Amino acid sequence: MKLRFDAVSKSFGDNHVLREISIDIAAGEVVTFIGASGSGKSTLLRCVNLLETIDAGSIALDGDVITKVGVDPNPVRRRVGMVFQSYNLFPHMSVARNVTLALTEVLGIDSVEAMDRARTLLERFGLLDKIDRYPDQLSGGQQQRVAIARAMALNPEVLLLDEITSALDPELVGEVLDVVRELKGSGITMLFATHEMSFAEEISDRVCYLDSGLIAEMGPPHQIFTEPANERTQQFLSRVLKGQRRD
Amino acid sequence: MPRWDRVKASFFDGELLADSFPRLLDAFVLDVMIFVWTTPFILITAMLIAIARNTRAPSLFPVRIFAIAYTDIMRGVPVILWIYLIGFGVPGIGLERPWNSPLLWGSVALGLTYSAYVAEVFRAGIEGVHESQRAAARSLGLSSAQTMRHVIIPQAIRKVLPPLMNDMVSLQKDVALVSLIGPIEILRQAGIDKAKFANFTPFVGAALIFLSITIPLTRFTDYLLSRERERTGGSRVR
Numbered sequence: 001m002k003l004r005f006d007a008v009s010k011s012f013g014d015n016h017v018l019r020e021i022s023i024d025i026a027a028g029e030v031v032t033f034i035g036a037s038g039s040g041k042s043t044l045l046r047c048v049n050l051l052e053t054i055d056a057g058s059i060a061l062d063g064d065v066i067t068k069v070g071v072d073p074n075p076v077r078r079r080v081g082m083v084f085q086s087y088n089l090f091p092h093m094s095v096a097r098n099v100t101l102a103l104t105e106v107l108g109i110d111s112v113e114a115m116d117r118a119r120t121l122l123e124r125f126g127l128l129d130k131i132d133r134y135p136d137q138l139s140g141g142q143q144q145r146v147a148i149a150r151a152m153a154l155n156p157e158v159l160l161l162d163e164i165t166s167a168l169d170p171e172l173v174g175e176v177l178d179v180v181r182e183l184k185g186s187g188i189t190m191l192f193a194t195h196e197m198s199f200a201e202e203i204s205d206r207v208c209y210l211d212s213g214l215i216a217e218m219g220p221p222h223q224i225f226t227e228p229a230n231e232r233t234q235q236f237l238s239r240v241l242k243g244q245r246r247d
Numbered sequence: 248m249p250r251w252d253r254v255k256a257s258f259f260d261g262e263l264l265a266d267s268f269p270r271l272l273d274a275f276v277l278d279v280m281i282f283v284w285t286t287p288f289i290l291i292t293a294m295l296i297a298i299a300r301n302t303r304a305p306s307l308f309p310v311r312i313f314a315i316a317y318t319d320i321m322r323g324v325p326v327i328l329w330i331y332l333i334g335f336g337v338p339g340i341g342l343e344r345p346w347n348s349p350l351l352w353g354s355v356a357l358g359l360t361y362s363a364y365v366a367e368v369f370r371a372g373i374e375g376v377h378e379s380q381r382a383a384a385r386s387l388g389l390s391s392a393q394t395m396r397h398v399i400i401p402q403a404i405r406k407v408l409p410p411l412m413n414d415m416v417s418l419q420k421d422v423a424l425v426s427l428i429g430p431i432e433i434l435r436q437a438g439i440d441k442a443k444f445a446n447f448t449p450f451v452g453a454a455l456i457f458l459s460i461t462i463p464l465t466r467f468t469d470y471l472l473s474r475e476r477e478r479t480g481g482s483r484v485r
Contacts, residue, residue, distance in 0.1 A: 046382075049386050051382055051385065051386060073385075074388045074389075074390060075388070077385065077386055077387065077388040078388040080386075081386070081387075082383075082386040084379065084382070084383060084386075086379060088379045088380060088382065088383035089383075090380065090383070090384075090397075090398055090402075091402065091479065092401050092402050092405060092479060101387065101389075101397060102387035102388055102389065105389060105393050105397060106387060106388040106389060106393075134478070134479040134480070135479075136479060136480050136481040137479075137480070137481050147383075150387070151386075151387075154387065154388065
């Protein structure tokens with residue numbers, strides 16, 4: 001098992017964001033988390049690379065519990081990449097440096113080799129001509145693709161995608177999803193929190209519907225999207241899909 | 248203005264200005280030197296204090312307390328008082344030459360007080376960098392020290408360059424306060440010339456010399472900032 005959530009709970013004050021979540025995710029699997037805002041999708045992802053500490057339960061990566069007190073978070077984070085809703089690129093660094101920073105500083109790779117790797121990644125995501133630009137000079141879609149390249153630079157085993165298209169104009173969503181589609185082919189394990197239902201249906205091996213910190217329903221995408229068993233899933237999907245058709 | 252002639256005679260005496268100007272310039276070299284050696288001291292100390300104050304580990308609580316106490320105490324007392332206290336006080340414990348120089352300890356006093364002001368500027372800059380930047384850096388496996396060094400501090404410094412420059416211009420002028428414990432720098436030299444000629448023109452000369460440094464310094468910062476915006480920024484709103 002690549003990633004195992006065992007009764008993971010997390011609250012912010014009185015707000016129980018995650019309630020005893022348990023999921024096993026196989027290597028290479030793509031699991032999409034859907035649910036209303038505040039249902040716990042983002043928090044669940046942030047717990048995996050230890051940006052949030054969980055209150056109870058455990059998360060294991062390749063069988064090693066990473067949420068124990070005293071575990072050094074940095075080696076875990078090298079194996080778990082994350083892409084954020086608002087890109088979070090470093091605005092004072094060029095595209096190239098955004099991608100090479102972790103290579104030279106975390107892995108200690110020399111700058112020439114790091115640059116080679118950055119070039120390869122940026123070419124793969126169609127951004128080679130932007131290598132010397134700065135984030136503020138790029139479109140949202142380009143910035144998010146750079147952010148994916150930055151996360152992929154360390155060659156992570158697990159990639160966390162936290163609503164990566166939510167801040168984008170509709171016409172820019174496609175180019176970012178193309179990159180995700182391409183990544184799926186490479187066999188990386190992905191956890192994907194999203195509101196893009198049709199894309200979730202296309203790309204996921206499993207879809208997980210979160211409702212107020214609980215897994216309300218989980219299963220293969222066609223099952224969740226065409227014949228959801230849970231009444232709340234049905235309501236959520238009809239609400240969301242109506243909205244997305246209007247677009 | 249019926250009294251203009253008298254003002255003109257005692258403040259704007261061209262001949263006297265020409266006469267005292269070289270002496271003022273000579274004395275100003277000391278101001279520049281005090282400025283030049285206190286500035287790096289201030290920038291480094293201030294940054295260390297700002298970083299100390301922004302530490303998050305619970306175990307570093309004493310470090311935070313020290314940083315807070317330092318800025319509160321140094322900023323809470325007028326600069327001139329610190330110059331008297333440290334400039335006369337420290338040599339007073341019986342140090343040998345050259346370690347008993349009021350110039351040295353006056354500079355230290357200036358450096359220590361300004362570090363507190365500048366630390367607050369840096370702290371504002373560090374806190375002004377959005378938390379998501381820290382999250383992005385940490386998610387890449389950077390340690391908190393690496394995150395500070397590569398991601399937070401470079402952005403913080405860019406944000407605070409104008410207020411930082413404000414403090415540096417202010418320092419350039421406050422260097423003159425060190426004269427009150429002895430060293431003959433420009434303000435003191437102007438005072439000597441004023442007494443000698445019973446005329447205020449040397450003070451006007453000193454003011455002109457200060458302006459000749461502080462104005463270009465400010466314009467240069469503006470230039471650096473706009474160049475940085477050009478280089479990294481997107482298109483600007485009109």
